[in-house]
Amino acid sequence: MKETNNNKKGYLSEVERYVRGEMSQREENSFQRRLLRDPFSDEATDGYSGISQKEAVKDLEHLEKKIKERVRPKQRILYYRIAASIAALLVLASVTVLVLRSRSQARLADLFIPAQSIEAFQPSPGTDSAITDETVLTNPEQNVPETGNQQIAVNELVQTQESDVTVTDVQSPESAPVTEDREAEAALDDSGAAALRSDSAVKMAEAVLISGNSTSRNMTAAPVRNETDAAEPLPDAPSQPAEGQENYTKYIKENIRRPAATESMDNAVVVISFQVLSTGAIDSINIINTPGDEFSNEAIRLIKEGPSWLPAVKNGQKADDTVTLRVVFK
């Protein structure tokens, strides 16, 4: 169970996208499934929904620093020195900004944040407040036009400083491959689940159709299909393997090649999606989850070289459709 630093960033950006409602329906469901079986992450996600990702990253870095100081007291002095010089710079910058902006009360609170959060690093906070007072007293004399440029410069300074301290995540667009850490976590879940059922499963490999659009749900749960269908009108048809789901699974089983030098991994699951165009052609193959490139390439090869697909039918007409498959390496 590896939850590295990267993994945290991945988790946080996932939480942010979840809270903002930026996930696709499929993604949201699988995120919620993970939360339901992991109460720790579930509760943490509730907590993070109250603050922004930027704040979260900033707080966590601050905490990480404090924990590291706690466990390695020797390095404390060095930390203080660096922190003190950064703090001095930041305090100076924010004090100037404060004064310049002192008329707009609303902004004050915002600008104060950098100065406050630095306090914890400061060996003697008393001196800062002294500086603040002094500057506040002298500066209001200055008139605004003269300091206009300076104000912008200082603002920039504060921002650069901030972005140095808080490493913000760059969010990948929805269609881009998922970040590595997410994969690791998801793969872990999958392999955990897979390990437990491996005794009963004699299969060497399996491909499970886990999505298309909502129309393909009949693939996942045969026993309840009738019930759910009765509750809603049945959509035309999702795209499906031309020779049937069973044959397609059989094809995957018989043709899957485990990448060399991965013997140590018990189970590996690649979640892959692609479009079946109205012509029946396969397009836009996209890896959603993978334990590694070798596995992704093999999954892509299987789909490219595999049996053909029938296009989906919507409103009586052939239409493009997205299919998601789980390819399991055993």
Next chain:
Amino acid sequence: MKDEELVSEFSSSHDLEILGELYLKYMHLVYGVCLKYLKNREEAMDAVMQIFEKLISDIPKQRIENFRSWLHVVTKNYCLMQLRSMKGEDEKLREWMLTTGIVENEHYVHPLDNEQQEIDNLLADCIERLNGEQKECIKRFYYESRCYKEIAEDLGIDEKKVKSNLQNGKRNLKICIEEKDERDE
């Protein structure tokens, strides 16, 4: 190195760096949970540091089978104690009681999470026995992959209700399956 190995190494050596390494792995979760209950960044950050101190003294005294779940419980308990000692405890406490779920054993994979292609007849049968709302929620969430919000709109209930239906439904299914298993043996 595995969590539990780090735990036993710390218990024997009291090397804080080992504990720090272990704690940093889950600190983001600890902080999130503290945020949830304490609802304040400063308080939550203090709590993260205090919980670390608590671990230093508690870990050597305890037998910990699963560090991650154990840490979750410790975190929640700490937050509960904090809330108790604070003003306006009643309101926060009541909320805490309402939102506290059961910590599932991590090694247990619920049949619903076991993405097998053919769903057990047993499971299907147990699902049919669930009460109406739980059944509808479970089916939509696990078989149609709909998310909380959609299900809530669909059934005209609150999102929180959807989540509790799923949690309770899962628990009832587990009980139902275990009972049936016992009968078969």
